[in-house]
Structures are given as structure tokens and as C-alpha cells.
Amino acid sequence: MEKEQQIFGIRAIIEAIQSGASIDKVYIQKEASGELMKDLMKAMKRANINFSYVPVEKLNKLTPNNHQGAVATISPISFFDLETLVETVLENGKKPLFLILDQISDARNFGAIIRTAECTGVNGIIIQKSGAAPVNGDTVKTSAGAVFNIPICKVEHIKDAIFLLQANGIKTIAATEKTEHTIYNVDFSDAVAIIMGSEDRGVNPSVLKIVDEKAKLPMFGSIGSLNVSVACGAFLYEAVRQRS
Incomplete structure (x- = not known):
């Protein structure tokens, strides 16, 4: 997966969703919690974004950065109506x-x-x-x-x-x-x-x-x-x- 197609960090993903970015999927660390994570879940639900819970090893493999328990993949294309x-x-x-x-x-x-x-x-x-x-x-x-x-x-x-x-x-x-x-x-x-x-x-x-x-x-x-x-x-x- 190419790094330029990823967003990592809970707040960054929330902001991307709110800005209308073409997010394909969000990977959430299993058993993740906290108020910011709750805000992310609400934002994904409102935007009907596909997500899945994965072990932390999966997130570490996706990015070496501080992902805070969440990594999103962004589509390189714009979708049509x-x-x-x-x-x-x-x-x-x-x-x-x-x-x-x-x-x-x-x-x-x-x-x-x-x-x-x-x-x-x-x-x-x-x-x-x-x-x-x-x-x-x-x-x-x-x-x-x-x-x-x-x-x-x-x-x-x-x-x-x-x-x-x-x-x-x-x-x-x-x-x-x-x-x-x-x-x-x-x-x-x-x-x-x-x-x-x-x-x-x-x-x-x-x-x-x-x-x-x-x-x-x-x-x-x-x-x-x-x-x-x-x-x-x-x-x-x-x-x-x-x-x-």
C-alpha cells in the first residue's frame, strides 16, 4: 500500500472525513477506546465509511508512524454520481x-x-x-x-x-x-x-x-x-x- 494513499492518526482522519476526502476504508485497532475514538466512529457512521477492527500489528505494518490506533486509506480517484x-x-x-x-x-x-x-x-x-x-x-x-x-x-x-x-x-x-x-x-x-x-x-x-x-x-x-x-x-x- 502506498504511503501517499494513507492518513494516520485519529484527529487527522476525522478532519479528512469532514473535508470530504475520498476515504476507502479505515482500520481501527482492536479494543481501541477514548473520546477521540468515539468522535471518529461518529464521523465514519455519518459519512458511511467502511471500517474494520484489526490487531495493532496490522496498523504497524501499514505505517511506521504514530497511528494512534487508526489508519485510513484514501482513494487515488474521485467517484462519480x-x-x-x-x-x-x-x-x-x-x-x-x-x-x-x-x-x-x-x-x-x-x-x-x-x-x-x-x-x-x-x-x-x-x-x-x-x-x-x-x-x-x-x-x-x-x-x-x-x-x-x-x-x-x-x-x-x-x-x-x-x-x-x-x-x-x-x-x-x-x-x-x-x-x-x-x-x-x-x-x-x-x-x-x-x-x-x-x-x-x-x-x-x-x-x-x-x-x-x-x-x-x-x-x-x-x-x-x-x-x-x-x-x-x-x-x-x-x-x-x-x-x-
Whole structure:
């Protein structure tokens, strides 16, 4: 993790939150207490910032400085407003292609997906504020810099993003093995948003209930699944093939 993407110290993190900095996550020392820590917890709750409790050894590894029991990671990018982005893309007259990542947590998978999304002309990537991989040094490196070239939107809930897209005539297609339809039986040529699930659980069942269609990749080997970034690439390039 690159030092310029970090803030350490409780008061410094509070001030960063209040100034509107793009904070991805805050790491809090287990069993930390005190009035200043309470103020930090209140500030994170108001700003809906993702945080986790970690042992002091984790914080010491993140920074050699006096962290006071708290280290924050700052995103190197600015995030887009989803509603504004959708309106802009639709006004351009082209059939949009969006990508929704349902709590993908590995930064390198995230970076690899961003790189493929940029190469395939995705108009925007949508992630959830909580539970998603941070945009950190690993993400930037794995994306080969593509993270700076594609709009990324953070939303409170994935389901709200899906409802917004559907209301704007954008079909939502979830990648899941819980369907009989392969990607070759599904129409990606219209305005669509592809939904990829987390590495361990896939697309959330509550999300699967509200999507327009489901699709899977045909599998012929003994291993029953692909790495999510590889699977995402297969979905996106099928969309490219149908649109070409």
C-alpha cells in the first residue's frame, strides 16, 4: 500500500472525513477506546465509511508512524454520481454497457476487472460502499492505470443501483451458475448492465431476485468455477462480439 494513499492518526482522519476526502476504508485497532475514538466512529457512521477492527500489528505494518490506533486509506480517484453518469451516457445516444460488482473484495481482482472493462468500452463500473475492494496501490497497478480512465460509482446498495438502471431502460444480467442460459443464449446487444458476484458467494440471492436475466459460462472441466476477473472478461467480450 502506498504511503501517499494513507492518513494516520485519529484527529487527522476525522478532519479528512469532514473535508470530504475520498476515504476507502479505515482500520481501527482492536479494543481501541477514548473520546477521540468515539468522535471518529461518529464521523465514519455519518459519512458511511467502511471500517474494520484489526490487531495493532496490522496498523504497524501499514505505517511506521504514530497511528494512534487508526489508519485510513484514501482513494487515488474521485467517484462519480451514478444517476448523473447514466443520464450523460444515455444522452450520448449509444447503447450503454455498465458493470456492477457485487462486493468483490480482492483489490487485484478488482484491478484486473477494471482493465478489461476499460478495454471493452464499459461506460461505468458500479460498486457498493461497504464490502467492496478498495481502490489502492494494488488496484491501480493491476488495472495498468485503467482505473483513471473509466468512471467508477459508489452506491449505498447494489439493489438501488439496479432499480435505477432498470428505470432508465437498461437491462440487468447477472452472472450466475443458477440458470440454464449460457452467455451465448442471452442478448447483450442492447443497453445492458452485467452483474458479477463476490469471489466466495457469487451474486447475492436478493440481487438475483430482481435482475432481468441470468447467464452462465459453460464449464467442461472438473473445477466448477473461474476466477471472477476471468469470468468477467468472458462476459464482457461476448457483449463486444454481439455489438460488433
